[in-house]
Amino acid sequence: MSHIKYKILNQVKPDFQAIETALKENLGVHLDLVSEVAGHILFSGGKRLRPLLMCLSARICGYSGGREAFFSTIFEYLHAATLLHDDLVDGGRLRRGKPAAHFVYGNEIAVLTGDFLLARSLSIASETQNTEVIRVIAGITENMAQGEIHQLTQKENLKLKEQEYMEIIRRKTAVLIEGACKTGALISKSGDSAVNALAEYGFNLGMAFQMADDLLDYISDTKSLGKAVGADLREGKLTLPVIHALESASEQDRILMEKIILNKDFSEYEFNMLKNMLNKYKGIEYTKNKAKEHTICAKQMLSIFKDSAAKETLIDIADYALARKS
Amino acid sequence: MSHIKYKILNQVKPDFQAIETALKENLGVHLDLVSEVAGHILFSGGKRLRPLLMCLSARICGYSGGREAFFSTIFEYLHAATLLHDDLVDGGRLRRGKPAAHFVYGNEIAVLTGDFLLARSLSIASETQNTEVIRVIAGITENMAQGEIHQLTQKENLKLKEQEYMEIIRRKTAVLIEGACKTGALISKSGDSAVNALAEYGFNLGMAFQMADDLLDYISDTKSLGKAVGADLREGKLTLPVIHALESASEQDRILMEKIILNKDFSEYEFNMLKNMLNKYKGIEYTKNKAKEHTICAKQMLSIFKDSAAKETLIDIADYALARKS
Known part of the structure; x- marks a missing residue:
């Protein structure tokens, strides 16, 4: 485990445990089957990133109401709900190393x-x-549904532009993380400047996280990822590493890449060839840099808060967004 | 058109038109495809029962804030959302006489x-x-999802009891209508007695409506229904007419009925044979009576309100719940 991951896990341990307890206690289910299916997605080793961010955002604002773990379950339940629907939409077979719920149930x-x-x-x-x-x-949910639909309509669109990609990931990922951080500030009854700063922190962190996630599909392996690498491409989803490489490639290489992308049954050899192209045309590097810019913005937003353990952890999480391997 | 339907339509005309306008204006969609799919389900001749009930409930409480049509869209959007998901869950091919959205999109x-x-x-x-x-x-949505799952787990359960059927239809149908009526009272800032009376009116009306709906599957025809008759049975859904007849039937007849029910590919001849059983063992009559009891309860709940046009229409709607043909 990397040093930064270890440090974060150590810092958030009490929050993490309080969140786990709250998730179990507040599911409020009356049917065994719902409880089982919800449990299948909820209790399979999630990072609890979104509820943790809400708790930390509340704390950096001086919240002391004692209900942060309870309120923070909002964001994990919402996240789990979208995972259930998205896996079904994408036809994904694995989630967090387990068969996806729609395959089991x-x-x-x-x-x-x-x-x-x-x-x-x-x-x-x-x-x-x-x-x-x-x-x-409510706004998060509206945005996420529209972001997913937008992505769906852009499947196999080899002409997808960076700007449109950014709009898709903003809606499908960043607004939820933005909302978690903003809510932490709102329940603390903070002023507009704190609310806006944490919302901006969350937005930028969310953008960086999604880009890092999209990168993992090309630089990680199935075992550490808990789901198949190359899955985005097999689903016809073009992400920034590919979009940038396609824009920069020579005509010959572009045609070759497009062939591999449109043939979803590509071999490992072909996938590796594509990965070489992403390196050659700096799709990987460009995406890393873009993600890095967002983490820098995220951290800058925290400058208005005085130093605290919560602030340090929020900074560490922004750095970890880029360092993570899964 | 029956006299009562004509009278109701005439009474609610201004509300109906205001609701139609509000539904179009407040969809707040940014993607053409979402707009098209939402429009497919929203603008295909719905009765707007739920928003109308909210508007009438607000009016019976003396509401004059002028935002009732806007707020009432909550209940049509929610209803349309559940229709989209339920049709998918049920595999229903027709909805309001048109191909269901999941078949088209x-x-x-x-x-x-x-x-x-x-x-x-x-x-x-x-x-x-x-x-x-x-x-x-939020409570409505939780209940509806659990009611649908409950129904799903009870598919082809020939031992389904009346009490469990009642619990399923309460959650999947009555809570939404109850919520619409209750919300009408709440936005009017009415006291508890009015809020509770309208909630109870809505609950009882919802129960009666669902029972009447379940009856239509046996006493209507595909053309007036806008979807296939016998669909419930083909999906393995046992409703009150069948549950009651199974409980009352001789062993020989029960075995015959069960055979038809479990063979979802039943012929028209077999379906008619089953309908004869529902009449013979008073499954139809019993369900009609139960529905009628609920409409009587619903109307009684309105006694605390002084006479008004809104009150008269709410009473008419309760009567119409039983008289409707589609």
Whole structure:
């Protein structure tokens, strides 16, 4: 385990445990099957990044209401709901190293359990008694659904532009992380400057995280990833490493890359050839740099807060966004 | 058209038109495809029962804030979201006389557009600035998802009891109509007695509506229904007419009925034979009576309100629940 990961895990241990407990206690399910399916996705080793970010954001704002772990479950339930629906949409077979829920329980149950988790997150949001929080949560869900649909309509579009990619990942990933951080500030009854700073921190962190995630599909391996590498490409999803390389490639290389991309049954040899192209045309490097810019922006947003353990951890998480291997 | 239907349509005309306008104006979509799919389900001749009930409930409480049509879209978006997901879950091919959205656009788009509509309804709920309304909406969604899953797990269960059937239809249908009526009272800032009375009215109306709906599968025809008759049975869904007849039938007849039910490819001849059994063992009559009891309860709940046009229409709608043919 890398030093930074170890340091973060150590810093967030009490929050992490409080979140695990809250997730189990507040599922509020009345049917065994829902409990099982929700548990399948919820308790399979998630990082709890989103609830942790909400708790840390609350703490950096001086929150002391004692309900942060409870409220933070909003973001894990919401995240789990979208994973259930997205895996079904993408046809993904593995999730966190386990068979995806729709393969184990069927599409019907996966759809309905996703709906339930979405509703559960909203019920908990309503308990904040803060209509701005609820507005944020509803807005996240609207954006995520539209981001996923947008991505779906752009499948196999070899002409996808960087700007459109950015808009897709903003909606499908960054708004949720932005919302988690913003909610931490909102429940602390912080002023606009703190709310906006944490929202911006979350947005930039979310963009960096998704780019890092998209990179992993080309630089990691199936075992550490817990899902198949090359999956994005097999699903016809063009991400920044590929978009940039396609834009920069010679005509001959571009045609070769397009052939591999459109043939979703590519061999390992072909996939490696494509990866070489991503390096040759600096698709990997460019994406790393873009992600890095966002982590720098994220950290800058924290400058208005005085030093604290929570601030240090939020900075570490931004650095870790780029360093992670899975 | 029956006299009562004509009378209701005439009474609610201004509300109906305001709701249609609000549904178009507040979809708040940024992608053409989402707009098209949402429109496919939203603008295919729905009765707008749920938003109408919310508007009438607000009016019976003396609401004059002028935002009832806007807020009432919550309940049509929510309803449309569940139709999209349920049709997918049930594999239903027809909806309101048109091919179901998942057949036209695929499961992926149907799931995600459902998510979007769900989120949209919550965004509008958050604009009420009323956390009790939001709690109600989130609770509806939780209940509906669990009700659908409950029904799914009871498929082809020939031993399904009336009580369990009642619990399933409460969750999958009645809570939404209850919530629409309750929200009408809540946005009017009415006291507990009005809020509870309208919630109870909605609950009982919802129960009666679902029972009437389940009856239509045996007493209507595909053309007036806009979807295939006998569909419930083909999906393995046992509803009250069947549950009651199975409980009352002689052993010989019960075995015959069970054979038809478990053979989902039943012929028209077999389906008619089953319908004869439902009549012979009073499954139809019993269900009609149960539904009628609920409409009586619903109407009684309105006694605390003074006479008004809205009250008269709410009473008419309760009567119509039983009289409708589609």
